[in-house]
Amino acid sequence: MPIYKKFALVYDQMDADLHSKRMVPYCTKIFKRFSIKPSVGLDLCCGTGSAISAFEKLSIKMSGLDQSAEMLAITAKKTKKLKVKLYQKSLPKFRLLDLHDSQKIVQFDLVTSFYDSLNYMLTEKDLATAFKSVYQHLHKDGWFIFDMNTPLALKTIWDEQVYAGVKDTMAWVWENEYDTKEKKASCHATFFKKKGKVWERFDETHYEKGYSNTTIKKLLKASGFQIKGFYNCNTFENVTRDSYRVCAIVQKK
Numbered sequence: 001m002p003i004y005k006k007f008a009l010v011y012d013q014m015d016a017d018l019h020s021k022r023m024v025p026y027c028t029k030i031f032k033r034f035s036i037k038p039s040v041g042l043d044l045c046c047g048t049g050s051a052i053s054a055f056e057k058l059s060i061k062m063s064g065l066d067q068s069a070e071m072l073a074i075t076a077k078k079t080k081k082l083k084v085k086l087y088q089k090s091l092p093k094f095r096l097l098d099l100h101d102s103q104k105i106v107q108f109d110l111v112t113s114f115y116d117s118l119n120y121m122l123t124e125k126d127l128a129t130a131f132k133s134v135y136q137h138l139h140k141d142g143w144f145i146f147d148m149n150t151p152l153a154l155k156t157i158w159d160e161q162v163y164a165g166v167k168d169t170m171a172w173v174w175e176n177e178y179d180t181k182e183k184k185a186s187c188h189a190t191f192f193k194k195k196g197k198v199w200e201r202f203d204e205t206h207y208e209k210g211y212s213n214t215t216i217k218k219l220l221k222a223s224g225f226q227i228k229g230f231y232n233c234n235t236f237e238n239v240t241r242d243s244y245r246v247c248a249i250v251q252k253k
């Protein structure tokens, strides 16, 4: 079942983009700490483009990639004046080619990916392929910064939990489960959106997989990255077994 279709229309209304908005000030601290001075960046799985808008304000010329045409349409609307390049592509394997030289791969100083997006890679092989694709799209010494849910977060926050919310013109119910053995979570999301006097219902099922810190690090190293920071997200404290979200800061050497 395709995901992030009609969900795109309510994503920002639900404040689902809040996390990525918060990641940008965190990234500015990361830039300072590691002396990162990016000029061109790519936000991978950019969703509705809130991080792109915020990075552009820091004078980083951004591009965005997402599998969802609907999410990209919202990003395009939001970033209309910025002439951001948007790619509708699916991970794990992606290849962005230069418009003027089809032999040349487009490269960036910075690639980011926020809010569980890489947890959508449901096998170790796919996560490894995604890391390798990112590596190819970075300049030498370029940086990749991303966050991921840990298996503990999926178990604690997702398993057998129901989340619901209501706003003036929309409502949602999310029923979540977690398979401890597979480290795989599912979220059956039902949305209601008011259209005139009628409430329209739509449903999507999302799957995320949790990876151990050891596995993420192993796959990053196998892709050629040097791990510079592996933190409890939004802090500069090392990840522990109790962390719910990791933030990896890695460099192409």
Ligand SMILES: C[S@@+](CC[C@H](N)C(=O)[O-])C[C@H]1O[C@@H](n2cnc3c(N)ncnc32)[C@H](O)[C@@H]1O
Pocket: 003, 004, 016, 017, 018, 019, 020, 044, 045, 046, 047, 048, 065, 066, 067, 068, 071, 089, 090, 091, 092, 113, 114, 115, 116, 117, 120
């Ligand atoms: C939780 S949203 C995060 C969006 C945005 N980064 C944010 O922080 O608000 C996950 C995003 O990943 C995208 N996505 C999921 N699987 C993908 C894949 N295989 N390839 C490309 N994009 C994918 C979805 O379309 C969605 O926009």
